[in-house]
Amino acid sequence: MDKFIPVNEPLIGKREKELINECLDTGWISSEGPFVEKFEHSLSKNVNRKYGIACSSGTAALDLAIASLAIGPEDEVIMPAFTIISCASAVIKSGAKPVLIDANERTWNMNIDHVEAAITSKTVAIMAVHIYGLPVDMDPLIEIANKYGLYIIEDAAELIGAKYKDKPCGSFGHVSTFSFYPNKQITTGEGGMVLTDDLEISKRCKSLRNLCFQEDNRFVHNELGWNYRMTNLQAALGIAQLEKLDSTVKKKMKIGELYNKYLAEVNQIELPLIETEFAKNIYWVFGILINPKIDTAKNIISKLKKLKIGTRPFFYPMHKQPVLKKMNIFKKNYFPVSERLYEQGLYLPSGLTLKEEEIKIVSQKLKMII
Ligand SMILES: Cc1ncc(COP(=O)(O)O)c(C=O)c1O
The missing domain is CATH 3.90.1150.10 (Aspartate Aminotransferase, domain 1)
Known part of the structure; x- marks a missing residue:
């Protein structure tokens, strides 16, 4: 009898088990363990970014990206109509408005030719989401963003390891995001990362992913964040997956x-x-x-x-x-x-x-x- 062929199955090897066992043996299983920073450094280096902020999912990474740019009510974010709900929900939950762009018939990505006409005085950012296998045509998009002084949020969840004109996907946004769900090129079971070259944005993301605890006054909060932390166990998987x-x-x-x-x-x-x-x-x-x-x-x-x-x-x-x-x-x-x-x-x-x-x-x- 024919065996069921699933839509996806992750590839977990010896190295993943070795690093997971190291977490279990040392007792470092929470987000405090050393693999989290190691994974952030290795992956941000791999995509030529200064900072990586690991978190609990690609959806969480998008929430952090929007919040770190202080996008909120009265703002508009241009984004594809053809994408996952996480993109729209991050914008909507911030109080901002998503402005949709139809897909390109052949690449299935957002149709860049429609972007400029959608810009209004309220537009603050363009969300570029690489869909299924081909990247968004980033150069013209960056040109438009520069012309109007807009942020680019790059959702590279599906294109980890891919290149646009020899530069890695995930290296183009003011803030870029990855997901490490098991169908992605790197999996941590559940997980995500925000990537940026901006120190302030990276600090904001770190604070927001950790309930906005304060360093010197831990339980006094000036702002509301989330618990979007990645565990050491997840990061162990991520390191092993990144190696291959x-x-x-x-x-x-x-x-x-x-x-x-x-x-x-x-x-x-x-x-x-x-x-x-x-x-x-x-x-x-x-x-x-x-x-x-x-x-x-x-x-x-x-x-x-x-x-x-x-x-x-x-x-x-x-x-x-x-x-x-x-x-x-x-x-x-x-x-x-x-x-x-x-x-x-x-x-x-x-x-x-x-x-x-x-x-x-x-x-x-x-x-x-x-
Ligand atoms: C383009 C894109 N963005 C965001 C996400 C959300 O990632 P996660 O499932 O890790 O929350 C996905 C998930 O597949 C995705 O494909």
């Missing part, structure tokens, strides 16, 4: 190459771009679009599930989210590309334990359904 980041990215790219090979002649599905003029696709996940004349992504997902293949739908666009619709915060409520991506898009098993044989099986079953 290059080979992890190569594996992801190999998975992409194999799917491209086995699905090449299927006319009814649109495959992701292999590269753009500024970056190679690293295939954090291998996303595909089903021709609407054939079926919806939802139907294909349930058919694949019956054939023991795990998949995920594409993001549900922000302007369609019931919780956000109730708040009535979006001026525009039609983003056709993002809507089409949701209707027709899904991603196939893309985890690091995936074997060529399994990619073949997934591709064959998909072809059979279509």
Whole structure:
């Protein structure tokens, strides 16, 4: 009988166990342990940043990023319609307003050509979110941000280890963020990091992630923060995972190459771009679009599930989210590309334990359904 092929499975090795055991043996299991700073230093060095602030998730990292820039009521933040809820919720919880931009049809990232027209006197920041495998075209975005004096918040959760024009993703924002959920190129189980070159921002993030305790007056608070601390156990995993980041990215790219090979002649599905003029696709996940004349992504997902293949739908666009619709915060409520991506898009098993044989099986079953 065929084995279920999950959408993701993390790759945990000997080194992870060795460092986790070190935490257990020494008793350093909380955020006070030495691996947290070590992980922050190693990863920020890897992406050419001065400071890294480890935290409990990618969602927490976005909350810290927004709060550290003092973004709040009366402010507007430009961001993609096609992304995860964490991006919008960080902005909304701060009291600021998200202003949505539709996706680019081919890269699935925010369409840079629409950004300048969305800027108002209230705009304070642009949130660039790298989606699925290709980075946002950062140079024109940085030019716009500089022209209008705006911050860039870069959400590089999905593109750890990827490059835009030879510079690492995560190195472009005034504040950049990562997630270390188990489907990411580095996992700590749950976890995230804020990266910045600005000392003040880094200090703000450190304070905000730790309930805004004061150094000399610990339990007297001038501000409200969160407990978004990362534990030493999580950081131990992170260090071991970072050591093999290059080979992890190569594996992801190999998975992409194999799917491209086995699905090449299927006319009814649109495959992701292999590269753009500024970056190679690293295939954090291998996303595909089903021709609407054939079926919806939802139907294909349930058919694949019956054939023991795990998949995920594409993001549900922000302007369609019931919780956000109730708040009535979006001026525009039609983003056709993002809507089409949701209707027709899904991603196939893309985890690091995936074997060529399994990619073949997934591709064959998909072809059979279509
Ligand atoms: C682009 C992006 N940002 C933020 C997050 C949130 O990260 P976490 O699940 O660690 O909270 C994710 C999660 O997958 C993501 O893909």
